[in-house]
Amino acid sequence: MTDETILTNARLVLPDGVLLGTVLLHGGLIAEVSPGRSAAPGAEDLGGDHLIPGVVDVHTDNLERQVLPRSMARWPSASAFLAHDSQVAVAGVTTVLDALCLGDLGFDESRLQTARDGARDLQALTEAGALKSDHRLHLRCELPATDMLPMLADYHDHPMLRMVSLMDHTPGVGQYADPDRYRAMRVKGGASPAAVDRRIAELTAQRAEWAEPNRRALLSLFEGRNVPLATHDDWDAEVVARNAADGIGISEFPVNPAAARAARAHGMAIIAGAPNLVRGGSHSGNVSAADLAREGLVDIIASDYVPPAMIEAAWRLADATGMDLSAAVATVTSNPARALGLDDRGRIAAGLRADLVRLREFGGTPVVQAVWRGGARIA
Template sequence: MSDETVLTNARLVLPDRVLPGTLLLRGGTIAEISPGRSAAPGALDLEGDFLIPGVVDVHTDNLERQVLPRSQARWPSASAFLAHDGQVAVAGVTTVLDALCLGDLGFDESRLQTARDGVRDLGALTASGALKSEHLLHLRCELPATDMLPMLEEFHADPHLRMVSLMDHTPGVGQYVDADRYRAMRVKGGAKPEAVERRIAELAEQRAAYAEPNRRALLDLFRGRDVPLATHDDWDPAIVARNAADGIGMSEFPVNLPAARAARAEGMAVIAGAPNLVRGGSHSGNVAAADLAREGLVDIIASDYVPPAMIEAAWRLVEEAGMTLPAGVATITANPARALGLHDRGRIEPGLRADLVRLREFGGMPVVQAVWRGGARIA
């Protein structure tokens, strides 16, 4: 049986142009790119659909959503992981970094169990060959949490670890830099105003005691290692400058334009959320990703919490930020692959992995028709 596959009559989204053409896949890699149609026996006619590289997602919380599909209804861990895998595969995500939270600030203690179970399941399911997409590990480290560092010491040597991000969800900084918005959110969720005020004061004290020592310990742990570091919810250009000086190369979900501009000036890759683009703004009241993109301040799109939003977000960059289609697609393929040091994927080029997604437009919206990982059909 031949290990060759011919995909023809496709609009190939290459790094610098869209080419009507044909791909020859061999041994799990892209062997040849040629313009025009192929008459080879057995060639698969893609009927003029787009063909893009497999999507590389640097951050998704989707596993948490499968573990807890409804409040108080915790799903069996391995079953939840397989459901998550199926969802990212049909969304065209062939490489996914499962973002697991280390450390609890009293928002959701069950996340710590999800992290422990998730690391275990990722290793076991990968070894079994049961997963459609390639899953890697992104550890999200809550710096003010008293239990973050012990968990990090437990997982920092995991062979699937590919990214670490530094977070601080204390009200008054980062995502919750608007403390009044945080207060309103908690009261709307059923908390008493006086309890919210007590909690804000407690978290401020905890941050003062633990955030800085935990930050230094984390940076020491990863100094000299080939694990990319990111910060989460940057809000202050001075903080961004400090992060860059410490060797942190990515700014994930900056909450305002000054922080994103500072990250760009420091040479950091800026990561925006796909749901922010698709919904037309941030769910938490921070800067709109479209505004960042219009200033040329978006390098990478991450799914955040909706994997199917990735490809639609790349398409929206063309309409809303004036990007070319190859540049928009690069934010979900080539750029994240490069930032993670995954140089064998992310572009349609000879010699690279045959991770590919077939797309058909419906009312201007891209719809996934087929997905290949390493030349094998997975969706």
Template sequence: MTDETILTNARLVLPERVETGTILLRDGLIAEIAPGRSAAPGAVDLEGDFLIPGVVDVHTDNLERQVLPRSQARWPSVSAFLSHDSQVAVAGVTTVLDALCLGDLGFDESRLQTARDGVRDLGALTEAGVLKSEHLLHLRCELPATDMLPMLEEFHTDPHLRMVSLMDHTPGVGQYADPDRYRAMRVKGGRPVAEVERRMAELTAQREAWSGPNRRALLSLFEGRDVPLATHDDWDPVIVGHNAADGIRISEFPVNMESARAARAHGMAVIAGAPNLVRGGSHSGNVSAADLAREGLVDIIASDYVPPAMIEAAWRLPREAGMPLSAAVATITANPARALGLADRGQIAPGLRADLVRIREFGDMPVVQAVWRGGMRIA
């Protein structure tokens, strides 16, 4: 039996334009797109609301936030995963890469358990068919960590793996290029000053010993495989060039304008964080995503740690950077889908998956009204 849904009187955000029209969904796919309004019986009137493709989020730490909603209050893993799933679905995210951290740098030991539980739960819940959104795996690999490579060897063949990022959160480089800022953050988090000083020295030595060998081993594991590699918190344009020479094609959250420019010069896709755009700047003092967008240096927006920020960030780009709405929406739909090799989604076009989000504006704020994944209403 054919399953059909007609959505009409919608402002369709198409790849090149916004057009009021009608869309026919059939058996989970977009079957037809037509201008104007449909008089067909049963057509759903979207009352002039926007209709965009389902959001594709390449990086979210939101699962970690559900696992540890308060310090020392660890939540049961399956319950946390289902809560995470509900939150991303209602935010319009129909494809989400759960970013799980491999490797302990001495201050976030519980993240390793979250990673192991998360990989297990993702597979089991997907197989059971109980998840609203489609969940895939993004492995965040701490190159200086002594335990990163054994964990990666455990998970690198997981069938849900879609992206791997090379990270270095050593004080003095990347996001933490300012050691004083790093020190203050750890002390504010409740760590004794002496412990922080000792651990900072250990991490610097650890980076010298382990980053190079771990990097080479990681690159070898993924050589010739169809798994996109990204670098995280790029901060040095020279290092960006080395990354590009190693076949890395994505620069995730570059911390300064110079590194973003270098990534673009080397043909890398640049990811910016949605919270950076929504809040009007980086929470850690890095380059403003709006400034990157104004220079044409934002290809993809990721939720980072706030899934509802995705659509709001895209809606801000026309005001902040002068982008057409269709191009702004592409940063959370078509562009991430393309970077991940997901050719069956990311645009409103015949033959693609019927992953769709209905949005009504409240002033300048986009408000999600309904979400479909594969033609099925999920929120």
């Protein structure tokens, strides 16, 4: 009996190109990468399918969709987490940061309960060995929210914390930098124009009082700690410059080219959303991720809210920009792993974790056929 697995006759997507070759897995690691086919007994012939590293997703809200599959139909938390885990695993995501929201601006108070339950279930299910993929915690901190800092006090030292993002969803900044678009969206959702205007005024006043002290407290809390910090929906070059000066190294979903260019000038890693690439544009009317990529302004792709979009987005990135496949796949594998300090994964190379995804193209779209995490088949 041996724990060796041989995967052969595969198009291996390596850091420097695509190689028709063979991968030997042993002890949960990649033991050897070699060109050509293996004649060893028991070698699994992948029939020329692509083999890529396991996907690393730095930001997904997918758990929230399992907790609330329909309005007013809240699902039991642990069951929702297990459903979420199964979905990311079959999508080829072997490492996932579950993005949980701290602080409410009156958009969805139930998200706070999802965060509390999710942080608890993440640790319990991981310790029980019940999860297929490797889950970590990403705290999304709403700076203008009056309840953000008390929640952060409860979770800033969570043992599975891997990333923190600073958010501001006040109308007039960030994702809602155009207040007219925000107003139209809320009116379309059923609110009266007068009610929306009152709410904008309330949120603007709340931001003026709470955003800055909350920001200072958060930065102080994580100073000197090995936890990557990101800002969410950057919209202005001056804002980006301030973030960089404060030691924030990741710009997550910049909403326009100017913000993305500023992030690049300051050496920040830039995250774009996979749904933006797959759909051909932003659902909220912000900059196209493909346009940013054509300028070299995308380092990492995150699922945002659709885990199966990750690998398809990498393929579309290659098609839309002329980027070679290795570089495109790196945006969902080695680049996010590097940004998180997870140097043991993200590439097909000897000595790294045997996290792998077998893909077969259908009409130019990559379809997941099999997934291994630590050398064990999980999908």
